[in-house]
Each structure stands twice: as C-alpha cells, then as structure tokens.
Amino acid sequence: MSFEPKILGIACNWCTYTGADLAGTTRLQYPQNLRVVRVMCSSRINPSFIFKAFQLGADGVLVGGCHPGDCHYNTGNLYARRRLAVTKKILEFSGMEPGRFRVEWISASEGNKFAEVVREFTEEIRNLGPQTKFKIS
Amino acid sequence: MATSFKQIEENLKTEAGKLLDAGKVSMVLAYGRGYDEKHPLPYVARSLADVDGMVFNEYCTANLARYLVRYPRGTKIGIAAKAADSRAVIQLIQEDKVKRDDLVILGIPVYGMKNAKTDEAIDAKTTCGLYNPVIYDVLLGEEVHGQPVLSPYEVLEKVEAMGQDERFAFWKKELDRCIRCYACRKACPMCYCDPCFIDQNKPKWGEKSPETGGNLMYHLTRFHHLAGRCIDCGECSRACPVDIPLYLFHKKVAKECEEMFGQAAGMSIDEKPALINFRVEDSDKILE
Amino acid sequence: MLKKTTVQKLSDLAAGLMEKGALIAPVREEAGHNFREISDPAAVDLDFYNTLLSPKSVFFPHTEDFIRYKTGASIAEAVCVEPDIRPTVLFGVRPCDVKSFEIMDIHFTGTGKVDPYWAKRREAATIFGYAFDPNTPADPADFYSTLGIGAADPEGSDVFMIRKDQDLLLQAVSPKGEKLLSELPSLSDASADDQKYFDGTVAAGRTFKTRFTCVEAEPIAKKFEDLFHNAAFWEKVSEACLSCGACTFVCPTCYCFDICDETLFSQGTRRRVWDSCMFTDFTLEASGHNPRTKVYQRLRQKISHKYSYHIRKYGPISCVGCGRCTRNCPVNIDIFSIVNEAMKA
Structure with a gap:
C-alpha cells in the first residue's frame, strides 16, 4: 500500500482558517492529507502540541498564521514567530527531519496560497516517508 | 591572579x-x-x-x-x-x-x-x-582576568556535525536513561512553575512512567520552556543521577536564540526575555 | 561448601548461570554500574564499589503493567497482564542491599497482604551476595555499619561471594544456593586456606566501620516523634532540599508507587509506576487540597518514615546505609547527618 501522509494543520481563526475556507468555496483542489485544527491565534499554539502530534503519529505539522503586521490581535504572530522558530530548532536538534514542521503566513484572501502550500508540503512529507522517530507505538 | x-x-x-x-x-x-x-x-x-x-x-x-x-x-x-x-x-x-x-x-x-x-x-x-x-x-575577590575565555558553544560541534538519524539515536540513548526523578528541573533556577506541565493531568502532556515517549516529551518541552532563559550554569546536568548531558541541548537552544534574537539570557536587568518579546523587524528567515 | 573460580573466568560462571535462568548482574554504564539482564556473559563486571541504582527494580520494576483495556469497551474485555516470572539469578549484590530485600519483604509480603508480583519474583530468584572489601575504606557516603550491617554479611544471600585477589570464593548459604553451586561445572573446590580467608573476611566485615557509630532504633524513633511539631528544626534541615526524587528513586527501601492509567488512543494500560514522597503532587488530593505543600513537610515525612514510623509499625529502621541517596543528592544532603542533628536537637 502506498504511503499516505497524515498531516496536522494548525490554523489561526482569522487568516489561515478563513483562507482554507476560501480555497474550499472556490473549489480549489488540494490533498486530503491535512487535518486542520483551528486556534484563535498562532500564538496560542503551545509547542507541546507539535511534539504531541508527532508522538501520536503525525508525519508532518503545518502551522498557519496571519502575515506579520496583520494579526487580529496586533502582535500575536510576532510572538509566535519567535516561539515557533525555537520549536523548529529544537525539533531539528533532537534529530527530527526539519522538513516535517513548517510555518506559513496565509491571509484570508490567499485561498490559492493555502492550496499551493498544502500540495507542496504533502509532497515533501510523502518524499520523507512515514515519521517513526517520535511516534509512540 | x-x-x-x-x-x-x-x-x-x-x-x-x-x-x-x-x-x-x-x-x-x-x-x-x-x-x-x-x-x-x-x-x-x-x-x-x-x-x-x-x-x-x-x-x-x-x-x-x-x-x-x-x-x-x-x-x-x-x-x-x-x-x-x-x-x-x-x-x-x-x-x-x-x-x-x-x-x-x-x-x-x-x-x-x-x-x-x-x-x-x-x-x-x-x-x-x-x-x-x-x-x-x-x-568577594579580585576579578579573574587572563584565563582562557572559551566559547560555551564549541562543545556543540560534535553533535551538530551528526546527521539527523545519528543525532536522534544519540538523544534517544541519552534520554532513555532518564528515571524521571526531576532533579534537573528542581536544580534549575528557572524552573519555578507549580505545577510543572509534566505533572498536569488535564491535559496530560506526557506519561509518568520513565519510557521513551514521556521522557522525550518532558525533556523537549523543558528545553523549549527554557529557551532564551537558560543561563547555562550546568546545574541540571550535574544534578542528574544518570548523567544525561542536558547542557548540550540547552546550549544549542541558547546559541540559536542568541543568533536569532541577538541577546543572551541573564546579561542585563533592562532586557526582556527573548520569547516574551518580539521585534517587528524579526526576519521570517528564522522559520526556515 | 566453599567453591572458587577466578575473576578471569567470571564469564564462564556467568554463562553457566545463564543456563539456569535469567542472569541479572552489574554492568558498566555511562553513569556507573547498574544491574541489568545479561545477554553477553562477558558484560558482567564485578569491578564496582556499588551500583548507581539499587537492585530493588529486579523485584519491583519502575514500571509494571497490571491491566490492558480499551477505552469505551466493557470492563469484561479488560485483560490482566500476567507477570513475566522466570527463574532468575541476581548476581553481585552488596550485603547492605541484600538486607534491603528483607525490609521490602515486610511491605510486599509480611503484613498479611501479599503482593504477588514481588513475591513470585522474589521466590524465583537466587541471590548471589558480594562482600565489600574490608581492607579498603568505605565510600564517605556509606553508613551501613551504623545500622548494624557488616561489610561481608552472608545472611540473606543464597550464595555469598568474597573476592580474594584474582580469586572469587563462593559459599552456599541456603539450600537453594547449595543446589545451584553444585550444578556449576566451571567452579572448583576451594582449599582450607580459602575457607580461612572467607571466614576471616566475614568476621572482619562485622567489625568494619563506616562513618558514624552504631545506633539503636528505639531512641531515634522516639526523638522523631517528639520533633514532629518542631517546624523550626525541619525548616532548618530542609533549607537546601530541592524536593526532587533522586534520593527516593535510588533508594533500595523506598517502595512508594502510583497506579496510573496510561492511554494511547483507545488502548489503555493500568500500571504501577514508582512515586516519590518528595514530589509536590504525591499528596495532592482530588479536591485540590494538599496536606504537604512545603519542602520541610515532605522531607520530614521521608526521614520520619524511615527512622520512626517504620520502627513503630514494623520494627527495623527502613534504611540500610548504602549511601545512594547521599551520593546522588544534587545538593549533597546527607540523611544520616540529619538524624544525628535531630538527636542533638
């Protein structure tokens, strides 16, 4: 059986999640491998969510937030940018393939970008193969 | 002298x-x-x-x-x-x-x-x-001068040079030894949370038993919580009864934080900790 | 019956023991020696002072599964996990640690309620005690002689081993040990000289002194009862304590555990995991109330339990003076120094 990646998406309510909606309403095609969780802001994301997702078997984690400067709460994504950068470095130093975690800024009007990012990321994870390092069996 | x-x-x-x-x-x-x-x-x-x-x-x-x-x-x-x-x-x-x-x-x-x-x-x-x-x-004494001032990050070279798989195997071997006595967090001057995330039940972030999954969750999250705050005193590693080189990971995170945010932890009382702060001009490059 | 072999031929002995069952013996690891199940007989290493972790985990593992179940499914579908009990040889245990098994037996089998996991493992095990060398000074953290334990006490072991230069002398102590020794072809009979050396070492072990002088349990038990409400004393001695669990996890006589339900998706496991009275959440009640929120209260519990409550309830002091807690304390707290201070208070 061919490998179908399981990808966790964590999207901010105001931009990326709305962007995903737009992708849907404009009938854009993108892979079904992404399961999206909506949060109110990218700064609400506890880094442990990402570690936990990998432990529970996610092959990749995609975080989406508003473009810097566009945060609904003015500065949330600016904090998130620093925090998630650290998460990325920690994952990398622990031995996880860096490509499995990605942060993208996608606005509510960027349905196209959302679909494009999901397509690209899914392909990348497909090439990386199943994530086994963190997964608890 | x-x-x-x-x-x-x-x-x-x-x-x-x-x-x-x-x-x-x-x-x-x-x-x-x-x-x-x-x-x-x-x-x-x-x-x-x-x-x-x-x-x-x-x-x-x-x-x-x-x-x-x-x-x-x-x-x-x-x-x-x-x-x-x-x-x-x-x-x-x-x-x-x-x-x-x-x-x-x-x-x-x-x-x-x-x-x-x-x-x-x-x-x-x-x-x-x-x-x-x-x-x-x-x-309480004269300032020490004339001793070699070494980079605290030189020791990282060996681990940084490893490939991803090798590095994961290295950390897995080290962290699997953990007996979850929590001497590291108790010896750490920056670990003052009560309760610590790992002791929480709802949500339960990691299991209590000293096995790979819970150990990894505990240590990785602890490294993250100390990002930009760890002052590299090495107490966690000295406190560890099973000698896990925790200092290596803390040093790496501290090094990255210094490079990304341009400040080291605990050097000036006028600064804010790097992760409860931001600059509008922070680059998206740090996410790559 | 005294048998002998040489240290060079230790792996032959180990290989012989592995035919009798699982062999658990000291091996060299990054942070020190530890008891591990042996797969390569050459890995057994008797060049150690004492192991980092105590041998209690052989009978009382850090994690032990009891029940497996599916969340949402009927309780009738839950299955008991049968403990993995095999004939075991526990090799190279220091006399103070052998003594600790006797103390642990009180809790797991001696009070009328029998813990089958402990009892079965204990029954299936043959213990090879291993004397400290009475000719070299004890580690500064040790105080087993204070509690009346000799450096070379054979009691409690099935077979007792004493090292004589490059020779290893093995004396059967129990019938179980005798039977096992007679079945090991790699051993030869020891000479009368060896017997003299063996007996001499056991005798020397009884007069061997670690730090501190001998103590009697009763006055200590009384003293700690009197000191219970002396918060000033306990605050003073606990000022350095970090309240981590290092001391309790390396201790051979700490037996507290927690029953945890650990789930992965719908697969649940009910398991026993070591717990420590030094942790804040050890006494946390479901209501949110915690009767021991302060460090001094937790340290008081730990020390009073070992040196007072235990004496009152069961007789012996719940400590064997192995020194592990002192050696592994991140801030160098020494439990017996606190006992000494208490006696002066």
Missing part, C-alpha cells in the same frame, strides 16, 4: 556578617559544611552566629539563585553568586520573580570550580564559561 578559595570564604563571612548585623538582609544564601569537604551544602545564614558555618571551596557548585523564589516576595536576601548564578539572578529579575531592590548580591569571581562527582574542572564545556559575576553589589 584569582583570589584564593580560602580568601573568598573569609570575605564572604565578613560581608555576610556585615549585612546581617546591619539588618540590611534577613538571610544570606551561601554554602555550608556538608558531610565532607567535597560535598558542601547550600546554607542559609539568618543571624551573625550562623555566619561561622559558611564555607567556600572548589566544590561549591550549586546555583543558589534556585532558592530565591522559595521565600515570600519582599524578603531581603543576600545571595552569594558566581558568574552563571548572577546571570540566573538577572533572569529572575527580568521575569519579575524577585526584585533587584530586595537583593544584595555578593559576587564571587572564581576560576577552577570542580565537579565533585567526576573531579573534572567546570568550564565552558558544561557551563557558560564566565569567571566573573555579571551583576553584584559587593565583589
């Missing part, structure tokens, strides 16, 4: 005595006699009579900043602080856990500390490698 340990001990007793006698502080955190020379204990002097019990030698490695948060806010405390310890004090002030005005910092410039377990010198390999306290009110 560095001041001798004996002389520092004398100066410590004198200065602590003065502070307690004048009523400027209600306690002085220092080191006292343990069950032998090699194993001194963290010690609290509350009166002039207690001062005699103080010692200082090359095995006084414990970071006393750890105890600051234990006392009620507003308690006037004198604290003996070596280089890394003083950075911990600064970091705690930045995080508003203690007030600068409540502290009298007795700075100890020191070279030649030793790990009692291994008898190895404590240097830039396992700590930040500074010799002189960053902040102090009274200095």
